[in-house]
Amino acid sequence: MARRADHNWHLPWEQYLATLKPHERPTLPGSPATPDHTAWLRLQYALTGVLVALVGSLGNAAVTANLTSLQGSLGITITEAAWLPVVFVMTNACMNLILFKFRQQYGLRLFTQICLTAFVVTCAAHLAVDNYESTLFVRAVAGMAAVGLSTLGFLYMIQAFPAQHRLKGLVIGIGLSSFAVPIARLIMPSLLEMNDWRAFYTFELGMALLAWAAVQVLRLPPSERLKLFEPLDFVTFALFAPGVALLAAVLGLGRIVWWTEAAWIGWALAGAILLLTAALMIEYDRRNPLINVRWLTGPDILRLFGAILLIRITLSEQTSGAVGFLTVVGLGPDQLHGLFLLILLAMIAGTAVSALTLNLTKLNKPIAIALGLIAVGAFIDSHATVLTRPAQLYVSQAMIAFASAMFVGPALLIGVGKVLQQGARNIISFIVMFSVLQNLGALAGSALIGTIQVMREKFHSNQLSADITSLNPEVVLRLRQLSGAYASTITDPALLNAEGVAMLTRQVTQQANILAYNDVFLIIAAAAGLGCAWVTAVHLHPRFEARRQAKRAARSMTADPAPAAAPTAD
Numbered sequence: 069m070a071r072r073a074d075h076n077w078h079l080p081w082e083q084y085l086a087t088l089k090p091h092e093r094p095t096l097p098g099s100p101a102t103p104d105h106t107a108w109l110r111l112q113y114a115l116t117g118v119l120v121a122l123v124g125s126l127g128n129a130a131v132t133a134n135l136t137s138l139q140g141s142l143g144i145t146i147t148e149a150a151w152l153p154v155v156f157v158m159t160n161a162c163m164n165l166i167l168f169k170f171r172q173q174y175g176l177r178l179f180t181q182i183c184l185t186a187f188v189v190t191c192a193a194h195l196a197v198d199n200y201e202s203t204l205f206v207r208a209v210a211g212m213a214a215v216g217l218s219t220l221g222f223l224y225m226i227q228a229f230p231a232q233h234r235l236k237g238l239v240i241g242i243g244l245s246s247f248a249v250p251i252a253r254l255i256m257p258s259l260l261e262m263n264d265w266r267a268f269y270t271f272e273l274g275m276a277l278l279a280w281a282a283v284q285v286l287r288l289p290p291s292e293r294l295k296l297f298e299p300l301d302f303v304t305f306a307l308f309a310p311g312v313a314l315l316a317a318v319l320g321l322g323r324i325v326w327w328t329e330a331a332w333i334g335w336a337l338a339g340a341i342l343l344l345t346a347a348l349m350i351e352y353d354r355r356n357p358l359i360n361v362r363w364l365t366g367p368d369i370l371r372l373f374g375a376i377l378l379i380r381i382t383l384s385e386q387t388s389g390a391v392g393f394l395t396v397v398g399l400g401p402d403q404l405h406g407l408f409l410l411i412l413l414a415m416i417a418g419t420a421v422s423a424l425t426l427n428l429t430k431l432n433k434p435i436a437i438a439l440g441l442i443a444v445g446a447f448i449d450s451h452a453t454v455l456t457r458p459a460q461l462y463v464s465q466a467m468i469a470f471a472s473a474m475f476v477g478p479a480l481l482i483g484v485g486k487v488l489q490q491g492a493r494n495i496i497s498f499i500v501m502f503s504v505l506q507n508l509g510a511l512a513g514s515a516l517i518g519t520i521q522v523m524r525e526k527f528h529s530n531q532l533s534a535d536i537t538s539l540n541p542e543v544v545l546r547l548r549q550l551s552g553a554y555a556s557t558i559t560d561p562a563l564l565n566a567e568g569v570a571m572l573t574r575q576v577t578q579q580a581n582i583l584a585y586n587d588v589f590l591i592i593a594a595a596a597g598l599g600c601a602w603v604t605a606v607h608l609h610p611r612f613e614a615r616r617q618a619k620r621a622a623r624s625m626t627a628d629p630a631p632a633a634a635p636t637a638d
Contacts, residue, residue: 092231098169100223102226102231105227113225113227117221117241119275120184120224121245123278124214128248129253130272131156133256134260135152137260151204154511158313159313162305162504164215164503168496174293175293177290179216180216182216184279187214191272225240235426239419239423239476239480242476246476247415251412307343308347311343312344314339315337320514323518347359357497369483375479379435379438380509382592383472384514384516386468388514394458403458410466414465414469418470422474428485432606432607434477434478437474438474439603446593447590450590450593483498524587
């Protein structure tokens with residue numbers, strides 16, 4: 069008979085641990101026990117996990133997807149608006165460094181209460197503030213609180229699966245946060261029409277309160293608590309956190325203010341390098357490091373982090389590239405509902421397939437498949453024209469969305485597996501770097517795509533403009549056709565011709581932007597294709613090496629004759 073969810077939870081840890089079966093005991097300090105729940109309780113844990121994970125990521129997804137609208141609502145410049153999602157990442161990227169140990173030392177209950185309460189307060193604060201500075205501060209606090217919610221999301225999801233399928237729960241739980249981006253793009257147009265951003269903040273607050281209530285009713289099982297904090301931990305955090313924040317600011321704003329035109333970009337990058345170097349130097353020789361630099365620089369871990377970073381960068385093809393392209397051809401959010409619905413369904417399918425096909429001996433395989441799908445999808449998109457509409461991108465964007473959900477779980481499990489091989493002492497190091505790469509990789513991807521697109525647009529504009537001259541009869545005819553649309557309202561020939569020139573200039577700019585996006589898509593396809601080949605080679609190398617050694621052993625046995633039989637007496 070299955071036990072109640074809270075059975076024996078009141079006991080001291082050692083006594084409670086004795087009541088658990090081996091598979092029910094937590095793998096790591098700070099992680100909850102995983103008792104055998106009833107089917108009804110598993111369903112409740114699953115629904116709570118989905119709710120908490122989406123609540124934690126929906127706000128930033130909405131802000132990122134609707135910066136232009138938020139810019140108009142607050143009356144701020146493009147640069148000021150860009151700080152709003154960046155400041156969220158600045159605080160979000162490095163908080164796992166301290167929150168993981170906090171959970172291990174002070175327990176899940178306090179961790180849950182602080183994170184959820186802080187997030188509810190930030191949601192309520194959005195309704196109270198009405199200026200840019202206050203909104204910027206609230207977004208920064210929201211970034212810190214959201215770290216805890218994403219963690220709680222997959223911890224709850226793990227509870228929803230029996231022991232034999234627990235890793236599948238981890239894969240699903242870690243992928244839940246990615247669903248927020250297409251969901252935000254689907255619901256935001258309707259919410260903005262109701263009451264601008266106040267409607268969304270009210271919706272977000274309602275979701276946060278619902279998540280808070282659900283967590284109060286359905287608690288996680290207890291976890292082991294250890295005294296882990298050391299004074300040097302706070303020194304490292306004081307150096308590491310602002311270093312990551314400065315790096316996020318450079319990646320998020322560099323493309324907008326342009327890299328070489330804003331002096332603070334160089335100073336911020338130099339500051340980031342100095343702060344991060346100092347933090348890593350402190351950690352390098354520590355007996356109990358917060359960040360195990362020696363382990364993180366091992367070849368296997370570096371290869372894993374390289375693959376994660378490459379995928380996060382190339383996935384910007386969808387989040388920045390495809391959306392930017394469709395904006396250039398004149399489509400608004402209302403016209404993209406079908407595309408984002410398809411992307412959401414593809415992400416759900418990718419997560420499900422990743423969980424169902426999970427094979428701990430072949431975790432590199434889904435990463436290679438993900439990169440291959442991104443390469444094919446980006447290559448298809450590189451043939452877009454001014455007549456391309458969302459329907460023509462359904463196949464390619466579904467492939468990329470599927471890939472984005474497919475790789476996360478296996479990548480996390482590769483790292484966790486390598487951590488557990490050494491007794492779990494490097495778990496904080498891995499989780500921190502995994503989080504940093506996820507956040508900064510997305511910013512780096514957007515920065516790279518945006519920079520290449522701007523440079524290629526200028527190139528194509530110059531190429532197209534060089535062919536436009538008043539001596540060309542085709543250009544003259546085109547100007548007459550364009551200006552003819554205004555012939556009934558503009559009688560002045562000079563003004564009419566000027567209007568035709570302006571319309572032709574806009575068309576040239578649009579075509580140059582389209583060609584630039586095609587170049588970006590082609591570059592991403594090449595990068596993802598090379599990454600797929602690299603990961604495949606890494607995956608197959610042990611097999612090839614085993615076959616080579618087997619052939620060598622066979623040849624050596626063939627070369628060495630069998631010893632002659634000893635003579636026998638007659």
